[in-house]
Amino acid sequence: MIEKRKNEHIEICLGRNTKAHHNHWDDIDLVHRALPEVDFDNIDLSTELFGVELKAPIIISAMTGGTELGKRINENLAIAAEKLGIGMGVGSQRPYLVDRSLGETYSIVKEHRVPLLLGNIGAPQLIDQKRSPGVTRKQLEKLMIMLDADILAVHLNFLQEAVQPEGDMRAEGILSAISSLSKSFPVIVKETGAGISRGMALKLKRAGVMGIDVGGMGGTSFAAVEKYRAEARGDRRKAELGEIFWDWGIPTPASVLEASVGIPVIATGGIRNGLDAAKALSLGASAVGIAGELLKPATESPEAVIEKLEGIIHQLKVAMFLVGARNVYTMKNTRVIVHGRLRDWFEQVEV
Ligand SMILES: Cc1cc2nc3c(=O)[nH]c(=O)nc-3n(C[C@H](O)[C@H](O)[C@H](O)COP(=O)(O)O)c2cc1C
Numbered sequence: 001m002i003e004k005r006k007n008e009h010i011e012i013c014l015g016r017n018t019k020a021h022h023n024h025w026d027d028i029d030l031v032h033r034a035l036p037e038v039d040f041d042n043i044d045l046s047t048e049l050f051g052v053e054l055k056a057p058i059i060i061s062a063m064t065g066g067t068e069l070g071k072r073i074n075e076n077l078a079i080a081a082e083k084l085g086i087g088m089g090v091g092s093q094r095p096y097l098v099d100r101s102l103g104e105t106y107s108i109v110k111e112h113r114v115p116l117l118l119g120n121i122g123a124p125q126l127i128d129q130k131r132s133p134g135v136t137r138k139q140l141e142k143l144m145i146m147l148d149a150d151i152l153a154v155h156l157n158f159l160q161e162a163v164q165p166e167g168d169m170r171a172e173g174i175l176s177a178i179s180s181l182s183k184s185f186p187v188i189v190k191e192t193g194a195g196i197s198r199g200m201a202l203k204l205k206r207a208g209v210m211g212i213d214v215g216g217m218g219g220t221s222f223a224a225v226e227k228y229r230a231e232a233r234g235d236r237r238k239a240e241l242g243e244i245f246w247d248w249g250i251p252t253p254a255s256v257l258e259a260s261v262g263i264p265v266i267a268t269g270g271i272r273n274g275l276d277a278a279k280a281l282s283l284g285a286s287a288v289g290i291a292g293e294l295l296k297p298a299t300e301s302p303e304a305v306i307e308k309l310e311g312i313i314h315q316l317k318v319a320m321f322l323v324g325a326r327n328v329y330t331m332k333n334t335r336v337i338v339h340g341r342l343r344d345w346f347e348q349v350e351v
Pocket residue numbers: 009010013061062063064090091092120153154155190191192193215216218219220268269270271289290291292293295
């Protein structure tokens with residue numbers, strides 16, 4: 001059942017329009033520096049994230065596992081992550097807890113030396129839901145061990161749960177579950193398309209998480225994904241809900257500002273190319289996360305993923321050259337001009 005849902009998500013993301021109607025990275029311009037005063041070949045893209053050295057500030061965001069297609073995707077992504085020296089997350093490992101025969105669809109990534117590997121579990125699963133008990137500490141340990149994961153990413157997806165026909169909507173007590181989890185495991189929290197606000201980020205920091213992946217609005221919309229699933233089932237009320245909440249959330253660039261509370265911030269949500277990535281770094285993100293843009297190449301071959309990511313890395317380097325940034329850290333001082341709808345957000349963000 002869960003496995004079937006994971007494949008449906010992939011099919012929908014590949015075949016239908018699931019993007020937010022506006023991508024707020026388009027509302028940012030970086031200010032050109034006519035004399036970069038840095039040699040292109042000397043620009044250093046490497047960065048340290050959670051104590052690990054990455055060759056570029058990029059994480060392949062969690063997408064899949066639990067099915068044969070998911071296994072192939074995870075393997076193609078892991079090969080690319082190893083080759084390019086970047087981070088990678090697997091999709092929700094919940095299906096494995098239901099059916100232990102699915103382990104390999106995730107653990108395949110272990111066969112490749114991914115420098116920073118993230119396990120994944122949904123926040124709703126940390127507590128008892130109507131139809132399923134909360135995961136135990138032992139089960140979570142198992143999820144980490146099966147991957148040799150560096151970090152456990154707990155994903156927040158209540159927008160999706162609300163639109164999904166079979167959604168888990170109990171939410172009370174999750175923050176304290178995250179807090180106790182963080183005492184036993186290295187944990188980051190990631191949203192999945194609706195962003196994280198200042199207040200939330202401060203609470204998560206206090207709860208002891210190591211970092212925040214803002215997973216903001218602007219790219220893949222899970223309200224959109226669930227709308228198509230609801231339509232296919234003839235569930236008109238949920239389909240309408242998906243339509244209405246299609247663009248719900250905090251735009252990723254605004255969420256990067258709000259969630260900058262002194263722990264690393266990963267800017268995921270609507271990153272399409274290296275220029276978007278450069279804009280994210282200029283706002284203070286430690287790295288970017290990319291999911292949707294990598295899905296199609298990931299169904300094809302490792303070479304297709306590498307080709308796509310090498311393009312993104314090159315574009316990022318060109319943007320850094322044109323603003324005269326020698327390395328990822330100095331990108332933070334880059335001047336930006338903010339337009340349109342994002343400007344409204346920036347005028348009202350809590351920082
Ligand atoms: C097909 C697909 C499946 C996903 N599954 C998961 C998941 O299992 N766990 C998770 O934390 N995020 C999941 N995500 C969310 C992504 O990690 C990411 O936060 C979101 O798609 C926004 O990034 P994007 O705009 O680059 O797609 C999934 C995304 C896609 C496209």
